[in-house]
Amino acid sequence: MIRAFSIDDVRAAEEAVKRELEPGELMQRAALGLAEVARARSDEDGRVVVLAGSGDNGGDALYAAAHLARLDLNVVALLVGSRTHEEALAAATAEGVVPIEWRSGKVPAAAAEALAEANLVIDGIVGIGASPGLPKHLENLPDLFANDAYVIAVDLPSGVDPSGVVAADCLYADETVTFSLLKPCHLLPAGEAACGQLTVVDIGVPEPDSPAVVRYEASDATRLWPTPGAFDDKYSRGVLGVMTGSESYPGAAVLGVTAAVTTGVGMVRYIGPRRATDLVLGSVPEIVSGPGRVQAWLLGSGWDGHGGAPELVDELLDDILPIVLDAGALDLLDEPRSAPTLLTPHAGELKRLAQRLGLEHTQGVPGARVVADALGAHVLLKGATTLIVPPSSTRGPLVSQTDGPAWLATAGSGDVLAGMIGALVASGLGVTEAGALGVLLHGRAAHLANPGGPVRALDVARCAGRAVAEFL
Ligand SMILES: NC(=O)C1=CN([C@@H]2O[C@H](COP(=O)(O)OP(=O)(O)OC[C@H]3O[C@@H](n4cnc5c(N)ncnc54)[C@H](OP(=O)(O)O)[C@@H]3O)[C@@H](O)[C@H]2O)[C@@H](O)CC1
Ligand SMILES: [K+]
Known part of the structure; x- marks a missing residue:
């Protein structure tokens, strides 16, 4: 499992380590690690521009500049903040780094020239102390870079909201070098795309107890999968009740039920209108039609x-x-239930739901959070990055998954995902684990259905069993 920590927890963990070290030691470790990565990415005769902002992020960048200059690289430091880390600047200039001030206004000619010639740019403008967005004078900074310049962000891409919530203008990086602990922006959609490759340099800061954001990996699926034992029968494995599909959209029922059965569950009971029931029975003869005892419900697709x-x-x-409420069933709830509930909206459905409930946020993490709190339900917000946002009262981390190929943006894909998740909830997993592993499975099954190419939802559903076997 990949874990990221809140900025408060990162700062507390760093402070605790600092108390045990010589002053400045932690920054020295960060700068050395950063310089080693930068050295590995630069040419023999590399030309490096370091962008140094007001805080310690600029300090990291300037100390790294000193290391690189000592290795005979040609390094220019653009001082772009209202202040500069003076000791780090002194260390850099002592090694031959050329400083140029550009604290506001138009870019000085010497700075523009250095940027145009640089094949490596190190972004130390701002780190975890950032308010989102770039200062006015730096808004068009990338226009000054050479086309082939490799951009390394120090800790996080400048301009990104460190908590990963607010989307803002930022400096896109090819690689982000962070220190010991991942921050929420490294895993959440508002920041992750700007990070490029993420490299973690260990500076000896231990993980705090509770992550703010987690990402499940295949090894988590192996660990958590509800694999049946020798003494299980179809009832002990779990029965999923499915009420999906309609006269107008019977296909959604076929897709979700196919996905649930292929994912693996003791039994599926299906309840739906006549046409949908006939179609489901025609393609999934394993199901039982009509009500009966179940361990979890899936409602609403189609x-x-x-x-x-x-x-x-x-x-x-x-x-x-426990209930999974998808698509049409998102309208059912006005207040919290007493049992585990997972809502699976896409962005448009989340917006409508939040508006119906009269909530102040309607999009992204804040939108999912207010809906989760209002309905006491976990919200699985589907997208290129799928988030699972728990109600605040659980104090649980956000889950962020980026498992599926973009080809999964296709009709019926959500019905299949809902079926997979439903099967996992009926098998006894909590809604968070079921949601996260369902998304992992969905992505893996899409890959198996047609590696690197377009997929149809039914093929994704049919590949679920093979994908599960791979996890195990
Ligand atoms: N703590 C540790 O032990 C370790 C910390 N480490 C490093 O320190 C970094 C955190 O350092 P930090 O706390 O000094 O904050 P940081 O992000 O450099 O600057 C904040 C200042 O920037 C400004 N500013 C604000 N928003 C802005 C924006 N959007 N765009 C531009 N400027 C903006 C604002 O100042 P202003 O210019 O407004 O006066 C604000 O005060 C961390 O990310 C890591 O790299 C490592 O060395 C490992 C050990
Ligand atoms: K940065």
């Missing part, structure tokens, strides 16, 4: 109204069983 049995829905919502 609904046009309240599915096949509206009279059942209120009863289910009052029940103590």
